[in-house]
Amino acid sequence: MLDFLKKSLANRLLFSFLFIGFLPFVIFLVYTLVLSETQIVKKLIADQYHQVSVIDKLIDTHLNSLSKEVSFLSRLEIMDDILAEDIDKRISRLLKQKKDDYALDLDFFVLNNDKEIISSSDTKKIDKHSLHVEELFSDDGKYFSLNKLYIYHKIYASFDTSKHIGYLLVEYNLDNLNIYLSHEDNAKAYMYNPNTKLFIAEHANLQIYIKSKKGSLSVGKYLVVYEKMGNILDDWYIFYALEKKTALEFFYNFILFMLYLSPFILVLIVFISWKFSRYIVKPIKDLTILTDDIVHSKDYSKYLDMVCEDEIGKLAHSFNILLNKTDKTINASEAKTAFISNMSHELKTPLNAIIGFSQYLISYEKLSDEQLDIVSNIENSSQYLLEMIHGILDIAKIEAGKVDINLQDIDISSTCRECFTMLEPLAQDKDLKFEFIDKDYNFKAFKTDEKIFKQILINILSNAIKYTQSGSVTFELYNTKDKLYVRVLDTGIGIKEQEMDKLFKEFSRIENKLSSKQKGTGLGLSLSKKLSNAIDGDIVIQSDGINLGTEVIFVLRKRD
Amino acid sequence: MNILVVEDDKANALLIEKLLKKEKYSVDIASNTKEALEAIDNALYNLIILDWNLPDGSGYEILQETRDLLIDSQILMLSANSDIAYRVKALDAGADDYLCKPYALVELIARVKSLLRRTSTNKSRNLELGNIILDKQSRLIFVDNQEISMTSAEYDIFEAMASNPNKTFTKFELLNLSNNEYGASVMSNIVEVHIKNIRKKLNNKEIIKTIRSVGYKINISS
Numbered sequence: 001m002l003d004f005l006k007k008s009l010a011n012r013l014l015f016s017f018l019f020i021g022f023l024p025f026v027i028f029l030v031y032t033l034v035l036s037e038t039q040i041v042k043k044l045i046a047d048q049y050h051q052v053s054v055i056d057k058l059i060d061t062h063l064n065s066l067s068k069e070v071s072f073l074s075r076l077e078i079m080d081d082i083l084a085e086d087i088d089k090r091i092s093r094l095l096k097q098k099k100d101d102y103a104l105d106l107d108f109f110v111l112n113n114d115k116e117i118i119s120s121s122d123t124k125k126i127d128k129h130s131l132h133v134e135e136l137f138s139d140d141g142k143y144f145s146l147n148k149l150y151i152y153h154k155i156y157a158s159f160d161t162s163k164h165i166g167y168l169l170v171e172y173n174l175d176n177l178n179i180y181l182s183h184e185d186n187a188k189a190y191m192y193n194p195n196t197k198l199f200i201a202e203h204a205n206l207q208i209y210i211k212s213k214k215g216s217l218s219v220g221k222y223l224v225v226y227e228k229m230g231n232i233l234d235d236w237y238i239f240y241a242l243e244k245k246t247a248l249e250f251f252y253n254f255i256l257f258m259l260y261l262s263p264f265i266l267v268l269i270v271f272i273s274w275k276f277s278r279y280i281v282k283p284i285k286d287l288t289i290l291t292d293d294i295v296h297s298k299d300y301s302k303y304l305d306m307v308c309e310d311e312i313g314k315l316a317h318s319f320n321i322l323l324n325k326t327d328k329t330i331n332a333s334e335a336k337t338a339f340i341s342n343m344s345h346e347l348k349t350p351l352n353a354i355i356g357f358s359q360y361l362i363s364y365e366k367l368s369d370e371q372l373d374i375v376s377n378i379e380n381s382s383q384y385l386l387e388m389i390h391g392i393l394d395i396a397k398i399e400a401g402k403v404d405i406n407l408q409d410i411d412i413s414s415t416c417r418e419c420f421t422m423l424e425p426l427a428q429d430k431d432l433k434f435e436f437i438d439k440d441y442n443f444k445a446f447k448t449d450e451k452i453f454k455q456i457l458i459n460i461l462s463n464a465i466k467y468t469q470s471g472s473v474t475f476e477l478y479n480t481k482d483k484l485y486v487r488v489l490d491t492g493i494g495i496k497e498q499e500m501d502k503l504f505k506e507f508s509r510i511e512n513k514l515s516s517k518q519k520g521t522g523l524g525l526s527l528s529k530k531l532s533n534a535i536d537g538d539i540v541i542q543s544d545g546i547n548l549g550t551e552v553i554f555v556l557r558k559r560d
Numbered sequence: 561m562n563i564l565v566v567e568d569d570k571a572n573a574l575l576i577e578k579l580l581k582k583e584k585y586s587v588d589i590a591s592n593t594k595e596a597l598e599a600i601d602n603a604l605y606n607l608i609i610l611d612w613n614l615p616d617g618s619g620y621e622i623l624q625e626t627r628d629l630l631i632d633s634q635i636l637m638l639s640a641n642s643d644i645a646y647r648v649k650a651l652d653a654g655a656d657d658y659l660c661k662p663y664a665l666v667e668l669i670a671r672v673k674s675l676l677r678r679t680s681t682n683k684s685r686n687l688e689l690g691n692i693i694l695d696k697q698s699r700l701i702f703v704d705n706q707e708i709s710m711t712s713a714e715y716d717i718f719e720a721m722a723s724n725p726n727k728t729f730t731k732f733e734l735l736n737l738s739n740n741e742y743g744a745s746v747m748s749n750i751v752e753v754h755i756k757n758i759r760k761k762l763n764n765k766e767i768i769k770t771i772r773s774v775g776y777k778i779n780i781s782s
Binding site: 346376421 | 567571572574575576578579582605612641643644645659661662665666692721724727728729730732733749750752753754756757758771772773774775
């Protein structure tokens with residue numbers, strides 16, 4: 001799973017986009033589901049309170065204006081008629097007029113100091129007991145009787161304002177307030193007096209215990225808000241009951257809509273993420289395809305045709321510059337290799353004649369000893385020259401990557417023994433103990449290039465014998481799980497620490513008493529190292545110093 | 561036995577000519593493709609030695625043309641290129657043998673003889689040197705009818721010398737006979753060791769003479 005992400009930038013981007021796309025969506029869904037309902041309820045309650053306070057204010061204003069009307073009427077000069085004989089005519093007309101103005105279930109009454117009805121807006125209502133006049137006090141004010149509100153003002157004579165001549169009273173049916181209360185199916189406003197247990201307007205029949213001046217609670221399918229009323233109706237409460245289902249209907253519909261929509265949104269997010277990640281990665285992918293193509297075809301004369309001007313475009317541009325340089329370098333290197341190769345072949349032809357004629361003279365002509373010596377030197381030097389040409393050719397080939405590597409399963413033990421046998425006479429000639437320790441005699445098949453393997457091994461072994469005057473050369477073969485080791489240990493002249501880095505350099509030969517006697521091109525070890533690298537291996541050399549012997553380890557990685 | 565040598569390098573052509581004449585062959589030299597094709601057209605050759613690189617073409621083209629003309633002369637290709645691909649290409653096109661430059665003279669002679677033997681009834685036979693018998697077919701050596709065990713390299717060296725008595729071999733020539741792939745400087749003294757071993761095994765120090773600082777030869781006084 002992680003590999004799937006590690007190996008593909010496109011997949012990583014895809015997952016990032018999916019994450020970025022899904023996260024807000026999921027958060028939104030959770031927020032809506034869990035938090036929004038509470039938020040919406042809170043908002044609803046606030047709205048209800050607002051409604052309640054609006055109703056309260058309207059009612060208050062209405063009743064206040066009524067109270068003012070009463071006060072106004074009580075101060076009219078006409079009220080002096082209370083003291084006159086044709087008392088009822090003018091006042092009655094006025095009161096009736098006022099009642100008609102209001103067009104409500106209310107009645108105005110004028111009472112004398114004895115609290116007897118002198119005049120009213122409704123002439124039939126003359127029973128002073130029905131007005132509960134016993135509630136009338138000396139001061140202006142109000143009182144209640146069931147659902148009736150009574151507001152009254154004292155009347156003073158206009159000619160003598162200190163003379164109390166009667167009362168102006170209005171009987172107001174609280175049911176009039178219905179017009180201020182909502183009567184919709186899902187939202188009901190009503191008034192309630194807990195002392196008298198009276199309701200005004202249609203109520204929802206809810207069991208509510210009033211605990212404070214205002215409050216909100218959820219009762220059954222209703223969300224209910226109540227608040228104590230001010231001023232005139234101070235014993236009363238306004239209730240506002242909102243049906244939850246209706247109030248939250250939009251919200252529930254929205255949630256349902258989101259749930260129905262979510263599969264489409266998910267598909268959309270996946271699609272957009274996929275598209276977008278491909279879109280971003282496409283130039284990189286194109287670049288990868290092109291570079292892969294160049295690497296595989298080894299045609300460095302190609303260039304990347306990227307038209308975009310973004311970072312990828314810049315990368316492609318830089319890559320093209322690199323390609324151009326690489327192409328030039330490779331061309332130069334190839335030219336060098338071709339030159340070396342041609343030169344070497346051209347050298348071989350005259351060299352062949354030199355060697356051939358030398359051998360011809362030695363073999364077929366009767367030469368004097370001195371002549372033989374001279375011709376033999378010619379042949380000898382030509383052979384070294386030839387060997388050097390072979391070495392240079394090999395190195396040029398390796399550097400140009402043109403070594404033919406022929407991999408096949410070889411019997412590694414018997415190949416090693418073959419090389420050992422081939423060189424054994426050399427060691428015997430020097431009375432050296434030459435030993436082959438095959439720790440892997442059962443390790444038969446090893447995939448490598450036999451010719452190159454042998455060439456390297458013979459170079460290492462013959463060097464060991466060449467630079468060992470006495471003692472032993474031990475040659476070990478062993479392997480680990482993933483590597484094959486050939487270890488050659490000698491008791492020879494060894495190598496100074498400071499000479500170590502010269503070892504693998506072409507044409508460098510470490511000078512010492514023994515090596516000055518030895519012939520060599522100085523290419524052998526360098527060539528062996530390069531060949532070993534070409535077959536997925538390496539050569540490591542260790543020595544404790546002069547005359548302390550040398551250990552050479554030739555290691556090869558196992559192939560599948 | 562007629563041999564045509566197609567070689568543009570005068571020195572090499574002269575060398576091969578001298579060598580083959582010494583071996584009593586009749587030799588014609590052609591130094592380019594045109595001369596070579598003319599010669600092939602005019603005469604019948606038992607063997608054609610073809611150099612790969614020629615000024616006006618290649619030995620490979622001559623090889624192809626010769627085979628196209630259904631001329632069944634033995635053909636030995638010479639080339640400075642030792643790549644396997646070249647050898648395979650030449651052999652596929654009908655060459656009978658392929659020799660890389662530079663070659664040891666003894667090897668060239670051996671191959672020439674071998675190729676010409678294919679057309680004649682001159683089969684390989686046993687070689688006798690005093691009490692030593694060389695069985696070329698089974699690669700065995702007997703001294704006083706007792707089989708002597710020799711390594712492959714030792715046998716190759718001894719056979720070459722015994723087949724060319726009185727010829728002086730340089731160390732490199734002998735080295736080339738057995739192993740020529742692993743570097744002359746690495747192996748040059750191995751020849752001395754082989755010679756030493758051969759002498760010991762034959763129990764005869766006289767048969768192989770050392771030519772000081774040059775090489776070795778087998779002396780047979782006729």
